[in-house]
Amino acid sequence: MRQRRRAERQNTARPTLKDNVHNRTEERYLQRILIGAALALGLLIIGLLATGWYFNFLKPPEKIVASVNGEDYLLHEVVPYTKIEGFYTSQFNPNIALNTLIKNNTLDQFSQDQGIDIQLNQVENKLITMFEKATGTSDVPSSLSQEGERELENFVNLIGIEVSDYKSWIRGQLLEDAYFDLFLTQASKTADQVFLEWIVAANSISGQNAYERISSGENFNSVATELNVDNIFADKEGVVGWVPKGALLEMDPYLFAIDNQTNSISPPIVTSLGSIVYRITNNSKDREISESMRILLAQNNFQSWMDQITSEIIFTFNDDDIKWVLGQIEREYE
Known part of the structure; x- marks a missing residue:
């Protein structure tokens, strides 16, 4: 009897043992699958993090953000110019810095065609005037002294740039000055002109108010004294003076219209200056142009020339690039 019961227990236990072995095998297989999946997921996450690091920290400096006249401009080149212009203007604007970088390089590119040559000693002389402590013209050295070199080094370290970056920026300033002098000498000395008085109002409502008051009989200059916000071109009574065509470009279609x-x-007319009410009190043929108007003509002619030679510029500079540039500066200044 006992032997029979033992045999029954053994027969009953055998299927259970086989089932357990089979279950353990399946569990190990599932464990291997889960471990493999976890490893694959971990590698994927690491890959994504590495890719993100590459595109956010390694790749951006070599990204081309603008191209013109065969020159490519890289993202990392915008950083030092943003720092320099931020130091002088208290505004860290990567867009303006990129424009300055392009302008400086473009002026350098075309300088030989314009007969302009900025020598290294001109850059050096500029640095001398900035970083040497001379007490008079006779004390100005021909090159930076050791103390001057230290002052320059301290300055660029303060901003977080290289000396070469600052010299490049100064060279651009000297080039721009030389181009302006060139365009000023080329500006006309006589031209047909109109004598202009205007009121640049702060907004369209104020401009309409000025127009209605003058139309009702109030004195133009008295209203101008009260409402004119322009303190660049006009005096306190709104008198701009003799203006040639091309000096105030936005106003040309109005000032030189046939039916004036x-x-x-x-x-009131809307301009970038504001809402303008104006009158022309006189006309003159082939009149000598004032120095201030010749300066405006030179500036406008220079800008027109720049627009022409950079007309095929390609910009890929976007908001993410701006954030990257500003992020670099923030990290360095922390």
Whole structure:
């Protein structure tokens, strides 16, 4: 009897043992699958992090953000110019810095064609005037002294740039000055002109108010004294003076229209300066141009020339690039 019961227990236990072995095998197989999946997921996450690091910290400096006249401009080149211009203007604007970088290189590119040559000693002389402590013209050295070199080094370290970056920026300033002098000498000395008085109002409502008051009989200059916000071109009574065509580009279509009438008051016109009410009080043929108007002509001609030679510029500079540049500066200044 006992033997029979033992045999029954053994027969009953055998299927259970086989099932357990089979279950353990399946569990190990599932464990291997889970471990493999976890490893694959971990590698994927590491890959994504590495890719993100590459595109956020390694790749951006070599990204081309602008191209013009066969020159490519890289993202990392914008950083030192942003720091320099931020130091002088208290505004860290990567867009303006990139434009300055492109302008400086473009002026250098075309300088030989324009007969302009900025020598290394001119850059050196600029540095001398900035970093040497001379007490008079006779004390100005021909090159930076050791103390001057230290002052320059301290300055670039303060901003977080290289000396070569600062010299490049100064060279650009000297080039721009040389180009302006060139365009100033080329600007016309006589031209047909109109005598202009205007009121640059702060907004369209104020401009309409000025127009209605003058049209109702109030004195133009008295209203101008009260409402004119322009303190660049006009005096306190709104008198701009003799203006040639091309000096105030936005106003050319109005000032030099065929049907212009002397002493008539214009309704307000919207410009980048503001809402303008104006009148022309006189005309003159082939009149000598004032120095201030010749400067405006030179500036406008220079900008027109720049627009022409950079007309095929390609910009790929975007918001992410701006954030990257500003992020670099923030990290360095922390």
